[in-house]
Amino acid sequence: MNSVHNNLLLQIMFLYMFIQSNLSLPTKQTVILALKTQQISSGSLPKAPNKLSFHHNVSLTVSVAVGTPPQTVTMVLDTGSELSWLHCKKTPNTPSAFDPLHSSSYSSIPCSSPTCTTRTRDFTVPVSCDPKKLCHAILSYADASSAEGNLASDTFRIGNSGLPGTVFGCMDMFSSSNTEEDSKTTGLIGMNRGSLSFVTQMGFPKFSYCISGRDSSGVLLFGDASLPWLRPLNYTPMIQISTPLPYFDRVAYTVQLEGIKVSGKLLSLPKSVFVPDHTGAGQTMVDSGTQFTFLLGPVYTALKNEFMRQTRGVLRVLNDPNFVFQGAMDLCYLVELSRTSLPPLPTVSLVFRGAEMGVSAERLMYRVPGMVRGGDGVHCFTFGNSDLLGIEAYVIGHHHQQNVWMEFDLAKSRVGLAEVRCDLASQRLGVAE
Structure with a gap:
């Protein structure tokens, strides 16, 4: 769930690391991502494509690689949403967007696919067929913003793990009270328990995060956190x-x-x-x-x-x-x-x-x-x-x-x-x- 607008912008950048010691799982290795928060003013927004500014309050974001060859995108981490989505390029030189035309592993989902009829509360408007017979979806959020586009699949990479055929929304139409700031965002990574959520598609049985309010650092971990120094939960x-x-x-x-x-x-x-x-x-x-x-x-x-x-x-x-x-x-x-x-x-x-x-x-x-x-x-x-x-x-x-x-x-x-x-x-x- 995206929350209500304010004027504070905060940027969180993740640096990948892969841990292969006592944190391993029988079938999957635990992935640890470093978290850094940086408060920035709207007048000094960085332009690099792997950095995100986001105006829906303070937001947690994760950088992942999508497509073949990989494109770095930065997505808001949202445990209140199911479907992940990316801003997709509709015209050349679109900032902070994913370009499906440059990914050989990208695939549009037809409206005849069972995936198109998967029920999720994220779709406030039922999915439909566009003129190309592709699955069309509209997402709406509590702050009155919305995103519209097609369901698709591509390879998402977290650390050293690649997940081919990950379903997401390739969105090219947006409605928001702050279009200028939204144009700089890359997308959202849905982390709830729904069948289309990112954590469900990844197949990890658990994930954790820890957000620091002291020195703008933190950590996100996919997999089992068998950490001897961690207090009993x-x-x-x-x-x-x-x-x-x-x-x-x-x-x-x-x-x-x-x-x-x-x-x-x-x-x-x-x-x-x-x-x-x-x-x-x-x-x-x-x-x-x-x-x-x-x-x-x-x-x-x-x-x-x-x-x-x-x-x-x-x-x-x-x-x-x-x-x-x-x-x-x-x-x-x-x-x-x-x-x-x-x-x-x-x-x-x-x-x-x-x-x-x-x-x-x-x-x-x-x-x-x-x-x-x-x-x-x-x-x-x-x-x-x-x-x-x-x-x-x-x-x-x-x-x-x-x-x-x-x-x-x-x-x-x-x-x-x-x-x-x-x-x-x-x-x-x-x-x-």
Whole structure:
């Protein structure tokens, strides 16, 4: 799921490495990719084709090689989407795009193919046949952007592993509120549990990532993370249902949120508010394609009120009813520009079945870029109201996954969490600069 626009651009570049020691699997070798984040201004965007700027908040991106001979493309890592897609060249000299005409292994998928009729929630509009009898698809996202083009297949390479015949969308039409920035993006890599997702097509039973909020480093790992220094993971089971429901995404990484604590105090809410209703609305999804965390209205209001109560006299509330950051975050504060750090803040803990995720210090606040009120900067609480976005779900964004080892175990249908210094994890794996 792509999240709502803001003016911050962040670039994440992956450097490939291949580990063949005690990280190997019986049938596949583990692939480790180094992660580097770099905050850039819109006026200094790099033009190299293997670098990506992306305006849908802060996004995680991975560089892979596609086609024969290989073309380097950079794709947003999205655990909330199924179908991967690339900007495909329609005219010469198109920047940051994949050129299918220069790949001998590229193949268009006809609309008569069973792949064309594979059901995925990514297709908000049913697939159709174009005039050339090719499979035509339209993808839409929560930020109102969309991509349109044909389904195709080609060879994708991760590390030393090549996967021929990988299905993806070769998109040549786009709609967005920021066309200039979108023209520089290369695509999206879908990582949910659907049959067309990249991780499913690769055949790895699990993958992990660790995002550093300290020194802009991190790591993405495909395969088994048998790392002796990694703390024991606390696992929470993925919630699965057999009956299709209109508002329940059955291929998302859905876990069960059971409560929220503020400085150890559990919010006084019935557990029923965290359980999906008869329509499927109210599931809790772990989504790397969304920056912040969004909660259904009643839970968001309870958290907001308790956080305000515990920070009274510590933080100054921005009393401006006309300002709602990203359309869903209405709790913002004024912080003196002269301050080099925020005052001590209460820890917010998301309580899952079998595991907890603590959110503390700077991860609780986000400085709104370029917004100054007098001598103050504006910092907003990093939890939002999903009701204001029209999303019938709880969404755990990657901002709150910083310095948490996140393992997605598809074989055992569970998500593992462990607090870890992600910059140190990268160094131990030999992928930090």
